[in-house]
Amino acid sequence: MPISFESLHPDVGVQISGCDLSRALPEQDFKALVEAYYRYSVVVIRGQSLTPIQQAVFVRSFGTPKISQRKEFHVAGVPEIGRVGNVKNPDGTPAAFLDRYGDLWHSDTASDDHLDGVTMLYCVETPKVGGDTCFVSLSKAYETLPADLKARIAGRQVTHNFNKHNDYLLARNQGAAKPLSPADRAKWEDRVHDLVQTHPVTGRQLYFISPTLVKTISGYTEVESQELARLLVEHATRPESVYRHKWQVGDLVFWDNRASLHSASPANYVGGNRLMHRGYAYVDTTH
Ligand SMILES: [Fe+2]
Structure with missing residues (x-):
């Protein structure tokens, strides 16, 4: 199936269909996907089924992975991928990083020298209400x-x-x-x-x-x-400038942190927990 593109908002965000990210994409499809990433700043690809290793491979295809300092939330054996959300271990301790940074407008690269960073979130669990992510250009x-x-x-x-x-x-x-x-x-x-x-x-x-x-x-x-x-x-961040993403299990969303701001919603979820697998890569824009 050829890949296709659908704009999600006049200013920011595109949905790409016809991609299976669990396997290497044909070269021309990957090129089109990278072009869309820069053109729209935020890319949404739904209906994926990705192991953490497959996600890490996709993260690496964009650049050098950044390993989160929060080692306790790394997916076992895949340090490129961290768990973010409100899920708990059986003993009640957090099983994921509850990112309170998230519910404020920010760029993930602002505390770094290297501004060209891509964040990739893969949705494993999502509540019925809450947990949306908002983006602006x-x-x-x-x-x-x-x-x-x-x-x-x-x-x-x-x-x-x-x-x-x-x-x-x-x-x-x-x-x-x-x-x-x-x-x-x-x-x-x-x-x-x-x-x-x-x-x-x-x-x-x-x-x-x-x-x-x-x-x-x-x-x-x-x-x-x-x-x-x-x-x-x-x-x-005027309301008309915002693309608000409502998550579905299997969504992979990634964004250009130089060109956009994002914000999660406050973590008062209703009807289920939230769990994302998060990867991040420094992107070389010099070639
Ligand atoms: Fe963030």
């Missing part, structure tokens, strides 16, 4: 940004730091994040990124910002930086 956000805001961010740099995000989570809800020791905090260095960027593959301009990690924007005070970040994220 940062290229579209830049294109539609009012001229005065474009002028305010031209040539600026944004400093992201994971500690800022962790502090935010702790302040919001005790227990929502792990308090970090001074040694752990020291590991998370500031990452300085150009706020306005040209995507290395699509050539589209975008603004790269992951709100809860923002420390400062160059040329602005801390307070001004936070206000500017708020305006930029508010613009990017």
Whole structure:
């Protein structure tokens, strides 16, 4: 069956049908899939049946896998794939990482130097209600940004730091994040990124910002930086700009973290648990 494409939203997201990712794709199909990934930023492929090893092979076809630090949630024998969700072990301990990071708009690459990262979630279990994932395009956000805001961010740099995000989570809800020791905090260095960027593959301009990690924007005070970040994220995430993905078991969804923001819904699921198998790869965009 030839592969086919269906846009999911005018700004972001495409559904691809006719792919079986448990086997190597024909070269021209893989090429088409990569082109769609860049063009639409978010790719949805439903009806898959993937073992963690098969998913890891697909992750590797995009780039160098990043191994999650949360070893306790690695799938046994497949460290490239981590469990994310609210499932529990028989003794009541978590069997997956309950990602409270998830229910805020963010990019998974903001605490890194390498912004071209693909996140791949494969749905193993999903509740009847809750657990949707929302996406927006940062290229579209830049294109539609009012001229005065474009002028305010031209040539600026944004400093992201994971500690800022962790502090935010702790302040919001005790227990929502792990308090970090001074040694752990020291590991998370500031990452300085150009706020306005040209995507290395699509050539589209975008603004790269992951709100809860923002420390400062160059040329602005801390307070001004936070206000500017708020305006930029508010613009990017206007309801009409959002593609909301309702998960089905067997969905594989992957996205370009430079070109999009995503947000999960709060983890108050109804009618079942949520379990995703998550992989991530650094993508080389230089060829
Ligand atoms: Fe994320």
